[in-house]
Amino acid sequence: MAYDPDNIFAKILRGEIPNRTVFEDQHVLAFQDINPQAPVHVLVIPKGPYENMTVFSNEASTEEQVAFMRAIGEVLRITEVAEAGYRIISNNGQDGVQEVPHLHIHVLGGRRLGRMLDRPAA
Ligand code: 5GP
Numbered sequence: 001m002a003y004d005p006d007n008i009f010a011k012i013l014r015g016e017i018p019n020r021t022v023f024e025d026q027h028v029l030a031f032q033d034i035n036p037q038a039p040v041h042v043l044v045i046p047k048g049p050y051e052n053m054t055v056f057s058n059e060a061s062t063e064e065q066v067a068f069m070r071a072i073g074e075v076l077r078i079t080e081v082a083e084a085g086y087r088i089i090s091n092n093g094q095d096g097v098q099e100v101p102h103l104h105i106h107v108l109g110g111r112r113l114g115r116m117l118d119r120p121a122a
Helices: 008-013 053-057 062-079
Strands: 023-024 028-032 039-048 087-088 105-109
Touching: 008 028, 008 039, 023 062, 028 062, 039 062, 053 062, 062 087, 062 105
Parallel strands: none
Antiparallel strands: 023 028, 028 039, 039 105, 087 105
16 A cells, blocks of 8 residues: 555644654654543654555665664653653554554553553444
8 A cells, every 4th residue: 555645644744734742853753642542642753654564664774763763762761751661552554453554653651551452342
């Protein structure tokens, strides 16, 4: 499936939709989730047009991949969740129930997060 340049995160990257930025560098943007599921809920996205982790891990440059991992580390530092603990999630594709077709990592923390997986409602 081709990357959809009209997805909401592509619009955020182009500055067409505002965001509350937590961290940014040449390759990565991290911003507050609009519908937070925990006191800390930050989305980390690559700036390149990567639909999911499959594409990113296969096609992104080493520099982009390293920058992505380091940006997650920066978000953990900025949000101060490391000591109490946190969860990192990336939903991919249909079974992963990915809503926005631009790779993103959710960084969640600030409360006990409960079990890792829930049974699907349907
Ligand atoms: P997914 O279900 O694809 O893993 O997660 C998509 C996430 O993007 C959701 O947590 C949702 O709240 C968030 N989201 C959707 N639209 C926007 C938006 O316009 N701005 C921000 N900051 N987050 C968004």
